[in-house]
C-alpha cells in the first residue's frame with residue numbers, strides 16, 4: 001500500500017510483483033427451455049424460463065438484482081439474460097473461482113427451476129449456456145472490467161488496446177460454427193466477432209463497442225477509470241479465462257509503467273478494427289494481414305506475437321517475480337502462438353476454448369462423417385457451453401483430461417459463499433452474509449453498503465483495493481443489534 005492508500009503503486013522499482021489491479025468479469029448467460037425430441041407443443045419462452053430461474057431469488061431478495069455473500073452481483077433485467085458479475089478480484093485464481101462459482105450458483109438455480117416446472121406440469125427443461133449467440137442470432141456478452149489509472153492519453157492508448165482486443169481472439173476465442181453465406185459452415189475463432197459494431201463508445205447495447213468508455217469507475221474517479229471490455233467471447237475453460245484476463249492485466253501493467261509507457265503500444269492501432277475483427281475470426285491460420293493506422297500490414301499472429309514479446313521484455317527488464325498463475329499465463333500465451341505458427345492445434349487443445357471445442361467436434365465429425373453444418377454438430381457444440389453438471393460437457397472433458405483446470409471443485413464450492421479476501425468484496429460479502437443471517441433489510445451496490453433501519457447508515461467504499469474498514473465493522477455491529 002502506498003501513502004495515498006490506493007495500493008496500486010509502489011512496484012516501479014526492480015523486483016517485486018507486478019502492480020496490483022482490480023478486475024471482474026460479467027457474464028450474461030444464454031437461456032432456453034427445451035422439449036424432448038419429438039415432443040408435441042411448444043416450450044415456454046426464454047423470458048418465462050428466466051422468470052422461473054429467478055423465482056427463489058426474488059422471494060429471498062425481493063428483487064431480481066441482488067448482491068451475494070461471495071461479493072458478486074446476480075441479476076435479471078427485464079427481457080434480458082441472467083447475469084452474474086463476479087466480485088472484484090486482484091488475483092487470477094481467485095477470479096476464476098469466483099466466476100466459476102457463479103456458474104455453480106446458476107446451475108443449482110436451474111435445477112430448482114426445473115423441479116418447479118415439473119411440479120407445475122410445464123413441459124421442458126431449462127438450460128443455461130456460457131456462450132454468446134442464441135439460435136435466433138441474438139448476441140449477449142461477457143464483459144471484462146479492469147481498473148486503470150486515469151490518464152490524458154486514454155484515447156490514443158485505447159486505440160492500440162482495441163487492436164489488442166480485436167486480435168487476441170486467436171488465443172481466447174470460444175470457437176464458432178459459422179454459417180457460410182452460400183450454404184454449409186466453417187469453424188471460426190469467435191462467436192462475438194461478427195456482433196461488434198464499434199471500436200470505442202459509451203453505449204453498450206446500440207453500438208456494441210470493443211471498449212465501452214462510459215465513465216463509471218466504482219472507485220476514486222480522480223485517479224481511476226474502469227475499463228469495460230465488451231468484445232470478448234465467454235470462456236468455458238478456466239485456463240482460457242485465466243489467460244484472457246492475465247495477459248490483459250500484464251499488458252496494462254506495461255502501459256501504466258512509466259518506464260515503458262503508452263509509447264510501448266501506440267504504433268499498434270488498427271486502421272479498420274471492425275473489418276479486422278471479422279476477417280481475423282474467419283481465418284484459423286491467423287495469417288490474414290490487417291492494416292495498421294500507419295499503413296503497415298500484419299497478421300493477427302504477428303500482432304499478438306509482438307505484444308507478447310514486448311510484455312515479456314518488460315517483465316524481464318523490470319525483474320518482476322510472477323505469481324504461479326502469471327507464469328502459467330505467459331507460458332500458455334507463448335504456446336498458443338506457437339500452436340498457431342505450426343498449425344498444431346493439439347498443443348493447446350486442453351487449454352484454449354476454440355481448440356478444445358475444435359478437437360471435440362473434429363473427432364465426432366470424423367467418427368460419424370458429418371459436415372460442419374450438420375445439426376448433430378451444432379448440438380455437440382452447444383453442449384460444450386451448457387453449464388449443467390449433468391448435461392454439459394465441461395465436467396466429463398475435465399474428468400478425461402481433455403480440459404485443463406485452474407481451480408479445484410472445493411475452491412469453486414467455497415467461492416459460492418466466500419468473497420475474495422483481499423479486496424473490497426470481502427467487506428461487502430461479510431455485510432450481505434450478516435444481513436441475511438439476521439434478516440436485516442439492506443441496499444448494496446459496488447461502492448455502497450446501506451442498512452435500511454431508522455438511522456439509514458451508509459458506508460461508501462471508494463477504495464476497491466482495501467478489504468478492511470472500521471466503518472464497516474461498526475455497521476456490522478449495527479446489523480447484529482436487534483432492529
Ligand SMILES: Nc1ncnc2c1ncn2[C@@H]1O[C@H](COP(=O)(O)OP(=O)(O)OP(=O)(O)O)[C@@H](O)[C@H]1O
Pocket residue numbers: 022023024025026073085086087088089145146147216217218219226227228446464
Ligand atoms: N473499481 C473497479 N474496477 C474494476 N472492476 C470493478 C470495479 N468495481 C467493480 N468492478 C467489477 O465490475 C463489474 C461490474 O458489473 P456490473 O454488471 O454491475 O457492471 P456495469 O457495467 O457497471 O453495469 P450493467 O451491467 O448494469 O451495465 C463486476 O464484475 C465488478 O467486480
Ligand SMILES: [Mg+2]
Pocket residue numbers: 026083085
Ligand atoms: Mg453488467
